[in-house]
Amino acid sequence: MSVFAGFGSDNHAGVHPAVLKALETVNPGYAVAYGDDETTAQAVKLFKKIFGSGCNVYFLYNGTGANILGLCSIMSSFNSVICTDVAHLTVHECCGPESFIGCKLVPVPAPDGKLTVDLVDSCLVGIGDPHMAQPKVVSLTEATERGTVYRPEEITRLARFAHEHGILVHMDGARLCNAAASLHVGLGELAGKAGVDVLSFGGTKNGMMFGEAVVFFNKELSTCFPYIRKQGMQLSSKMRYISAQFIAMLEGDVWLQNASHANAMAHVLAKGLRKIPGVKMTQPVEANMVFALLPERIIPELQQEFFFHRFDERRPEVRLVCSFQTTADEVEAFVSAVRKVVR
């Protein structure tokens, strides 16, 4: 029996048909390389419509590149980034920020994956002291690595506090679409309008084949980015294939349909699991992820049938992620399997 990979992550899913169609449509003939093509111009126009005409947008291959290069353009090696201890930036980017930017990351314990003004405030030490890294950026992840979401007013509060202290706000928006769908707000409301300065906007986890964007809400911050993107090996020569995918996602409501479906499936999954004795939810379900404690003994047995990650190696807490592709039958199959092995 092959292992079902659907709950491992949202990038275990395939590519949405609308995106595949867009790739086929953009394929015939020739187009100028490195982003000087009509499709890219159209995609940039669309981003400006969604995020505001004052932003600058650049397309990249992946989310790690978007995070690190976006930060690189607003920091020096003597600066620090305040983030949570579960931020992708600090846990899953293989010291990329430290190595590429040379900066320091300050991970703050945040059980629900969210920073607060008080947590950020506690990190503002050593300002002006040449012996200490100088805080320069607060990085928020929306939706968070714990499947929770920041409401627009929470982002605004954090951004206001950060700006009052000369700190910029970066957002890892690998799952921004899931957060916006969950909160019934526009994408811009959670980013530039809430005070975010630089956004990594994710496409891959919501149905694209590949492609992420870095959006600067303060154009002055993006002055060096074209050079940084090239140096960082994220300048795609056949850019039109990233741009066309974004158009397919954002022109209509494919992004919203995909994210809403993934979120809905996570709720169905959580509802099913909650009814099983011995299973305990560890986070509220606010986007497309479910976190649960399972009896230790059943995890290896379940993993023979389903691929999923243990969130924390030290305790039997698992992370289950739903995608635009997850079906109710797949959710039911997982819940039934848990029910069966738990007995």
Ligand SMILES: Cc1ncc(COP(=O)(O)O)c(C=O)c1O
């Ligand atoms: C919150 C978050 N940010 C960024 C990324 C990076 O994406 P990529 O794998 O495209 O580098 C991921 C991927 O898992 C993620 O979960």
